[in-house]
Amino acid sequence: MRALKHCFKLLTAAALCSLTLLQPAHAEAKKEFDIAWSIYVGWMPWPYAEQAGIVKKWADKYGIKIKITQINDYVESINQYTAGKFDGVTVTNMDALTIPAAGGVDTTALLIGDYSNGNDGIVLKKGKTLAEIKGQKVNLVELSVSHYLLARGLDSVKLKEKDIKTVNTSDADIVSAYKAKDTTAVVTWNPQLSEIKAEPGAALVFDSSKIPGEIIDTLVVNTQTLKDNPALGKALAGIWYDTLKVMSSTGADGVAARAAMAKLSGASSASFEGQLKTTRMFYTSAEAAAFTKDAKLVQTMELVRSFSFDHGLLGANAPDKDFVGIAFPGGQTLGSKSNIKMRFDATYMTMAAEGKL
Structure with missing residues (x-):
């Protein structure tokens, strides 16, 4: 994206x-x-x-x-x-x-x-619902539309940014970051999102289709x-x-x-x-x-x-x-x-x- x-x-x-x-x-x-x-x-x-x-x-x-x-x-x-x-x-x-x-x-x-109507999304390795992101480190490009999407997603499940920890990760590195053993959650956009979603065990728990027009x-x-x-x-x-x-x-x-x-x-x-x-x-x-x-x-x-x-x-x-x-x-x-x-x-x-x- x-x-x-x-x-x-x-x-x-x-x-x-x-x-x-x-x-x-x-x-x-x-x-x-x-x-x-x-x-x-x-x-x-x-x-x-x-x-x-x-x-x-x-x-x-x-x-x-x-x-x-x-x-x-x-x-x-x-x-x-x-x-x-x-x-x-x-x-x-x-x-x-x-x-x-x-x-x-x-x-x-x-x-x-x-x-964006699904081009941006939140993916978890651990958990199948967005609420399970609580307490996790989240890799994303901080202060970007990914960060905005995360904030909107957290609000939808009554969580705040203080409930997670963001890790600033460039768009060029987000796919390799997801594949790292200690990474459990990422927010990104296509085409990287499609590549990450294809990984075994990846769960798309929130995407921009949930906030259409934003x-x-x-x-x-x-x-x-x-x-x-x-x-x-x-x-x-x-x-x-x-x-x-x-x-x-x-x-x-x-x-x-x-x-x-x-x-x-x-x-x-x-x-x-x-x-x-x-x-x-x-x-x-x-x-x-x-x-x-x-x-x-x-x-x-x-x-x-x-x-x-x-x-x-x-x-x-x-x-x-x-x-x-x-x-x-x-x-x-x-x-x-x-x-x-x-x-x-x-x-x-x-x-x-x-x-x-």
Whole structure:
């Protein structure tokens, strides 16, 4: 899944704000844009779109140029976006809040691509139910969406984080860590999750399908850049939904597109198709826009911002979870209305749904 290495993420709000000094106070109208992405099943449409000429098609329509740049480390891609090196980046809802938004970069979730619907899970060697995790050491990437999933899972069985001990383990090492004799519990994401579940005696006791719609994968862009360059929003939405139309096809073109995406991600077609089954893709702009406008998103972000503040992810200077304001379609907000730095905007998804791109 997303290669979260959150030991790198623990930048203070002050440090992140210093990164924003590299950016101009205001963006401006321009013709060339750069979007960063990292490998994850729900984000593979971006490199495929570039390879298939879909990026050029829509960029040409609006008289602009769009570059799609792969960054091998997920958190590094977000940090570079925060520093102003990219106009947009593929990112989860939690990380958009805790890195650029908490760092002072006004950021808009332009496209809601999917949510994890089983891609993230908790696996035990000892025990068959989540309640049996009590007292165990749990290997995971701390302060990541895995940590969030663990917290939500523990809450479902009336346990607290003090009832277990977390062991910070990189995503690259999580499979080998699980195989170690003294490891009894892990939290991870696909494709590592699938590999671990296949081990003898492994018991999947909780996964993201139990908290549908909470681990959300998005494309965010700099809010000022989008304001000054609405053509960018239109082109990106056009690219995305053109590509998803092919990706979701049951015909030969869809099979070929998904095979190409699998190859670009370094996975087999079978593995990629398996990951898609545990990913709730929003293949149409109408359903993506509806999800973004749904009041449940506000409830989700309340959970996310509470977790983020409790774990120090809104920065050392954040006095409470209201420090960073979050805006939603229809004018609803969470947190500080004078410091809104994260915005869920259904404008361009709605335009796509209405055929207005």
